[in-house]
Amino acid sequence: MEGTGAGIVAAKVVPALKGQTAKQAKAPEAPLAGPALDPSVPHSTIKLTINGQEHRVEVEDRWTLVELLRDHLKLTGTKIGCDRGECGACTVLVNGESAYSCSQLAVWMDGKTVTTVEGLARNGKLDPLQEAFIEHDGPQCGYCTSGQLMSAKALLLKNPHPNRDEVRAGMTGNICRCSNYNHYVEAVLAASGTLAADARRRA
Amino acid sequence: MKTFTSANPKSVSEAVKLLAKGNAAVAGGGSDLLGMVKDHLVSPDVLVNLRSIQGLDQVKEQANEVVIGGLVTLAELAEHPLIRGRYAVLAEAASVVGTPQIRNAGTLAGNVCQRPWCWYFRNGFPCYKNGGKTCFSVIGENEFHAIFGGGPSYIVHPSDTAPALVALDAKFKIAGPSGERMVEAADFFAPPSKDPGRENVLTHDEVLTEVRLPTYPHWTFMTPYSVTSSTLRSTYHKELDRESWTHAVASVAIALAMEGPTCKKARVVLGGVAPIPWRVPKVEAMLEGKRITPELAAQAGQAAVEGAKPLAKNKYKVALTAAIVKRTLTDLGSA
Numbered sequence: 209m210e211g212t213g214a215g216i217v218a219a220k221v222v223p224a225l226k227g228q229t230a231k232q233a234k235a236p237e238a239p240l241a242g243p244a245l246d247p248s249v250p251h252s253t254i255k256l257t258i259n260g261q262e263h264r265v266e267v268e269d270r271w272t273l274v275e276l277l278r279d280h281l282k283l284t285g286t287k288i289g290c291d292r293g294e295c296g297a298c299t300v301l302v303n304g305e306s307a308y309s310c311s312q313l314a315v316w317m318d319g320k321t322v323t324t325v326e327g328l329a330r331n332g333k334l335d336p337l338q339e340a341f342i343e344h345d346g347p348q349c350g351y352c353t354s355g356q357l358m359s360a361k362a363l364l365l366k367n368p369h370p371n372r373d374e375v376r377a378g379m380t381g382n383i384c385r386c387s388n389y390n391h392y393v394e395a396v397l398a399a400s401g402t403l404a405a406d407a408r409r410r411a
Numbered sequence: 412m413k414t415f416t417s418a419n420p421k422s423v424s425e426a427v428k429l430l431a432k433g434n435a436a437v438a439g440g441g442s443d444l445l446g447m448v449k450d451h452l453v454s455p456d457v458l459v460n461l462r463s464i465q466g467l468d469q470v471k472e473q474a475n476e477v478v479i480g481g482l483v484t485l486a487e488l489a490e491h492p493l494i495r496g497r498y499a500v501l502a503e504a505a506s507v508v509g510t511p512q513i514r515n516a517g518t519l520a521g522n523v524c525q526r527p528w529c530w531y532f533r534n535g536f537p538c539y540k541n542g543g544k545t546c547f548s549v550i551g552e553n554e555f556h557a558i559f560g561g562g563p564s565y566i567v568h569p570s571d572t573a574p575a576l577v578a579l580d581a582k583f584k585i586a587g588p589s590g591e592r593m594v595e596a597a598d599f600f601a602p603p604s605k606d607p608g609r610e611n612v613l614t615h616d617e618v619l620t621e622v623r624l625p626t627y628p629h630w631t632f633m634t635p636y637s638v639t640s641s642t643l644r645s646t647y648h649k650e651l652d653r654e655s656w657t658h659a660v661a662s663v664a665i666a667l668a669m670e671g672p673t674c675k676k677a678r679v680v681l682g683g684v685a686p687i688p689w690r691v692p693k694v695e696a697m698l699e700g701k702r703i704t705p706e707l708a709a710q711a712g713q714a715a716v717e718g719a720k721p722l723a724k725n726k727y728k729v730a731l732t733a734a735i736v737k738r739t740l741t742d743l744g745s746a
Contacts, residue, residue: 269417272445292450293446293512293513306511306512308442310445311441312441313445313458313460315417359511378511380654
């Protein structure tokens with residue numbers, strides 16, 4: 209029963225995931241497209257690199273990184289869950305390390321390199337992690353998935369072949385309310401090649 | 412979020428000037444501060460970003476001490492070879508803070524200076540920590556509150572690195588408008604009986620800039636014994652109500668100077684059970700000059716909770732604390 213349910217959900221989610229990655233090939237054109245910056249509020253101009261593209265943007269000092277990404281750069285793959293650095297839905301990479309983008313001000317990102325879920329696929333080809341997330345039914349409702357992907361990416365950048373415990377530890381900063389943790393762990397192990405190596409050892 | 416100006420000072424003195432000017436708050440990693448701004452617990456007009464200051468993110472060895480800049484992240488600390496090799500208790504404490512994302516952003520100074528996580532304070536109740544004259548935990552939901560040193564506020568100090576630093580006899584460098592001062596780690600934390608609104612001696616215009624750890628030959632508490640890296644054993648143990656993210660329900664930081672199988676000097680500091688890192692000198696005294704046997708460790712566990720004053724819903728912390736002191740000492744003694 210459990211398998212059936214997950215299959216139905218996954219079938220709905222997979223095209224959405226693929227759609228998302230197809231869209232990301234197009235770089236955001238208009239830098240500020242969301243609610244406009246209020247000039248009466250303290251603001252600053254920053255330069256940062258997002259998914260390989262340099263941006264020079266004017267930001268209100270109070271904007272968080274996730275607000276800049278979602279509301280002003282149309283990079284809505286990054287989600288806001290708790291907005292308090294507790295759930296992990298907003299996880300992105302800052303200079304290659306995982307960060308809660310709700311708990312960093314955009315203005316602090318001056319000179320930094322940010323990678324969001326939209327930056328995982330290269331040349332229209334999904335990242336092995338994304339392929340593995342689909343293969344192993346990682347997403348159920350899908351809301352936490354982009355954050356889970358970015359935490360997994362940060363983990364594999366540091367430790368390309370983690371064991372199961374290291375994957376669990378590396379993903380502790382991301383909550384999944386569907387509690388699909390085991391599938392995520394399998395997916396990360398598969399993407400890193402550890403799962404295949406495990407299977408070969410057992411065979 | 413409310414509006415504020417983000418300031419990027421280039422030096423500590425510039426940062427201190429900004430703080431002294433008025434309604435300003437200091438950000439290290441920023442995680443704790445931004446949450447409090449969003450929840451209207453603090454409403455700064457200026458947010459002073461310490462990460463714009465060069466040189467506060469280094470671990471350096473100099474004469475008789477290891478200097479850790481306040482902006483060194485918890486992730487860096489947990490993996491730093493020198494810290495792991497010599498000051499295991501600190502590396503271990505840093506490695507169990509929050510989550511990978513929090514450790515990547517969070518700084519040592521920020522972890523030490525974070526505000527309490529009492530649910531009354533964080534939810535805006537008019538308690539001592541929010542400028543009021545009540546501690547709601549006394550007759551309220553107090554399962555995570557203090558069993559030692561409480562009153563009039565019963566918060567627990569939430570930092571993992573703070574007990575480790577007290578166990579290592581660290582010194583803290585504080586910068587303020589009138590210059591710098593050094594404070595012993597144990598004297599940095601202030602009990603609520605002094606000022607129930609605060610957790611440490613920092614004033615609004617001061618910044619914790621550096622932590623200094625003594626190197627072994629100069630370890631004041633361990634003299635006159637000759638202590639080398641192979642004879643200092645230290646470790647941190649943290650108990651949580653779930654496996655990640657949260658703060659210690661109870662924790663213990665232990666540093667032992669060993670001579671062969673004999674403990675010559677000891678530091679035992681509890682976390683998560685008192686409004687400050689809670690040293691237990693009686694336990695330290697009973698370990699000194701002895702072999703750490705399982706029997707002695709069990710006695711030490713019991714001695715560690717002598718005088719505990721649990722509230723209505725946290726008596727479990729007494730047994731838990733005794734158990735982790737016993738278990739951690741046993742492991743360290745037989746290591």
